[in-house]
Amino acid sequence: MKKTLSMLLAGAMLAATLAGCGNDGGAKDPGAEGGGADSGNTASGAAFKIGGTGPLTGGNAIYGNAAKTGAEIAVKEINAAGGDIQFELNYQDDESDAEKAENAYNQLKDWGLQLSLGAVTSKPGEATSTLHFEDRIFALTPSASAPAVTQGKDNVFQMCFIxxxxxxxxxxxxxxxxxxxxxxxxxxxxxxxxxxxxxxxxxxxxxxxxxxxxxxxxxxxxxxxxxxxxxxxxxxxxxxxxxxxxxxxxxxxxxxxxxxxxxxxxxxxxxxxxxxxxxxxxxxxxxxxxxxxPFNANSDDERVKSFVEQYQAAAGELPNQFAADGYDCVYAYKQALEAAKATPDMPASELCDLMIEQFTTMTFDGLTGTGATWSAEGAVSKDPIVVVIKDGAYVTM
CATH class of the missing domain: 3.40.50.2300 (Response regulator)
Known part of the structure; x- marks a missing residue:
């Protein structure tokens, strides 16, 4: 899957716009390697460090960049609102390769990762989910949909249907x-x-x-x-x-x-x-x-329209469902963190326990479905919709 020139240029401009403050923790910034820029650093106060891996280059780049841009838009909106929940986002390139995903995950952990977006594609998702489980870092993947991603890991959840x-x-x-x-x-x-x-x-x-x-x-x-x-x-x-x-x-x-x-x-x-x-x-x-x-960019829903407008401005094209899943992941985290009264000074292991409690009891309304709930195994309950392509656009059947 090839990434268009417009996406490359838009992604570069968005990363430059959002990377204003940097990481002041003294650790090496992994965003300088692997194609993953620190994003959403316009937080007005202390921020939760959220990160993920995905194919930002290579054959599956359209999926990784879509999820990354969707997450960036959500972080930008949340940080601009100036509430108690603020995020610092870091996405690393895994090229849809399991070994590279593990390396990218370790870079994020060195950066201070507290909450994870896991991996975008399934094979890297399977590899890194084991590390998340061992390290007790909660993960909510936007699109790694293989059941093996979550099986046997009580702290790895999916935004997409399996x-x-x-x-x-x-x-x-x-x-x-x-x-x-x-x-x-x-x-x-x-x-x-x-x-x-x-x-x-x-x-x-x-x-x-x-x-x-x-x-x-x-x-x-x-x-x-x-x-x-x-x-x-x-x-x-x-x-x-x-x-x-x-x-x-x-x-x-x-x-x-x-x-x-x-x-x-x-x-x-x-x-x-x-x-x-x-x-x-x-x-x-x-x-x-x-x-x-689970997502139709041609929907008349006002929230979808707003997201599509922002995504087009950032990427120069209509968002796909991977972008909407990335956006929903960040807002689901916001809802769970608010309900748990979590604070950015909490260690990842403590946040992990809080997120398990919240995600197994809460209901979430997002761009990719309303009334979403999660099982103890991390699977989301929402169903996809069937669309047909007519005149170059999706029409719900």
Whole structure:
């Protein structure tokens, strides 16, 4: 997933704007390395140190930068309001790599991390969640959706719905709306995100009596040529193609299906959110594509409109659901900290206990859903919505 030049320039300007005060604790500033700038340092008083890791460069950069910018907007709003809760934000680049995410996490810990946004993508999220658990630093990830991110860690929570929820809802939607009679699935077999959704979809599809006629896979090293997978689906008469994957691979599948003259209904997941902003992609090929997302940037909700306006000013494009999840994470922290009467001088371990208590009992209304609650296992209860792309915009089905 390529990051556009406009995002690079906007991100640089936003980081420069927000990095006014710096860290006065004497520790080396990790924001100078790995592409993660200290952000939201315009706090009017003592601030909670909040940080996270994500792919700010590399193939998945659109997701990391979206979550980072969304979080920056929330921090800027909260700090400008001048209340008791203030934040100092630091995002580090993990390039969607587990080992680099661990290194980035350790840099944040050296910086004085008190509350974490975890990792943006699932494999780094799995790696760093173990460190969060060992160090007793509470984490609320905006988008690392694999169940393994939270399993066995009482202090790691998710803002996004977990992968099984997407697989089940996709199967239910296809069945209830009669979107296809013969289903083909293409999934990435070396990615926990894609396989997690696929496995749940497969089980639910069988339960609902959906006719899955083709199941083919690809890997990171083979995600440029989908001719074999497309031919298999087409030859077996599949009229709906389910794509549980990120949008970089999905965009190539749409292009190659068009070249092959194969025009099934396409149904995707939240990883496809952002396909309309992919540099060099003919967005007309996405017309009619359905996908799952908890956030619709074209909503008439006033809070969403305000967020979209700020995001466009910062990044030069519409926000995706990863941006909205990053924004919601910061506001959920604010709500929990206020309710717990927490103060910035508390150590991370004490804040961890307070956040566990709050997140397992509170209800949160955000951009990505209202009435959200969390289980003791850290999973959020909200469901995604199904949208269809019409005239280059999301329309809720």
């Amino acid at each position: 992968d099984p929820a997407q697989g089940e809802l996709a199967a239910r939607s296809i069945a209830e709306k009669k979107l296809g009679t013969k289903i083909a699935v293409i999934y990435k077999n070396d990615d926990v995100y894609s396989t997690g959704i696929y496995e749940t979809f497969k089980a639910k599809a069988a339960e609902l009596g959906l006719d899955v006629v083709s199941e083919t896979t690809f890997t990171e090293s083979s995600k440029t040529d989908f001719s074999v997978q497309i031919q298999d689906a087409q030859s077996k008469g599949a009229d709906l193609l389910f794509l549980p994957m990120y949008y970089d691979a999905a965009s190539l599948i749409l292009q190659q299906c068009n070249t092959a003259g194969y025009k099934p209904t396409f149904f995707g997941v939240d990883g496809m959110d952002g396909i309309l902003t992919l540099e060099g992609f003919d967005t007309s090929l996405a017309e009619g594509v359905m996908l799952l997302t």
